[in-house]
Amino acid sequence: MRDFRDAKVMAQTLRESLTTKSITISHSHSLELVSRMFGVADWNTLSALIKSGDGAKLTPPPVIHPDIQRRPALPLRDFVPFPGGTQSLFVGRAKTVNALNDAFARQSDVVIVLQRQHAVDEPSLADLQEIGLRADLIELTPLPDGTLKVQVRIGRRVMIRAFSSDTSAFEAEVSDISEDRAADAPDLILRAVTRFERYAAIRNIRMPEGWPPFGEGRHPGRVADMIAALVLLPLAHKYELLAVLDPVKRLELVEALLDVTTRPVSSALQATRQRAIAHARDRQHRHATLEHLLLALIDDDSAAAVMRSCRASLKQLRTKTEAFVDTELAHLATEDGDIAQPTDAFRRVNDRAALAAQEVGYPLITGANTLLALFPETRSPAARLLAEHGVTMVRAAKAVADGVGKEEA
Known part of the structure; x- marks a missing residue:
């Protein structure tokens, strides 16, 4: 049986077979067609795989079944579930409540559709994402305010073909998507x-x-x-x-x-990290701690903006932090030349900052992300110093979510 390494031979066979039927295609066109047979976007990609000999990355394309099924629909505005999980969802729109009641009465599953915009109350097909999900209903609980709590088991992906809000309940027409033939990796x-x-x-x-x-x-x-x-x-x-x-x-x-190592770091944050190391090195401290980092963040424009949004006095915070570093960390002083090595907590904060930037959609890791990443280190005096000056995780997180301290790439 031929595999992807025989692509050129298959392309030639395809051209010859079509020629006998008075259909002429170019050699390049035949290569593109064969590439698609292997689930690869184009010939250049398949050619690269042939040269590398790596067939493990060739995945049969998912199957979108032609059959169309009509199901009660549950539009979601602020949540994206994934297959395999069990979720509790809270719904309040009358047409969604009616769709769930219909599904339970008919012992039917439902289709979860995802809205593009949160503010739309009566979505049409154009307001929905193309891919949705089937879900089995587990439990339906009416709440005192008239809304419902529904527990669902998320099933396979579906292609949304049509959506109706004209009746008393939301309904969708969908085609199942099968991924059962995925390559081993x-x-x-x-x-x-x-x-x-x-x-x-x-x-x-x-x-x-x-x-x-x-x-x-x-x-x-x-x-x-x-x-x-x-x-x-x-x-x-x-x-x-x-x-x-x-x-x-x-x-x-x-x-x-x-992979947190791939996130780009702003030039200002790079300078801040170097400044934190310098604070430790100038004092001949064996380690660069989170308190050295906090001292450097006070002079970081991005982090400082978040602190000011929390109504902190940067002057007072700097004075307190410097006093702590000079007195409480004096035992870190050494003369053996091995100085200013970042602590494990320092490295964790850097990794957490990269994730924090990704989670809020920041193009660059900034001092604001680093400040927010410091709070989970609850045993750190740096977190206590921040709290004493009104900089809490809740306030800082709200500021970052509002775009305070964001830097463009």
């Missing part, structure tokens, strides 16, 4: 799992049931969905992951998101 799965475990440790995320996702049934798409459901990202970025139908490509994107 054990090395990619291992890298993604390892990076997620580091991410989860930094963000204090509890591992999902059934972790790690190894064994005979491992599937790159399911691993990607399991991780994507737990990674904090802007909604638009979450949907981008949901809409990637190639399971291997989706896991590659998830793995890239978890």
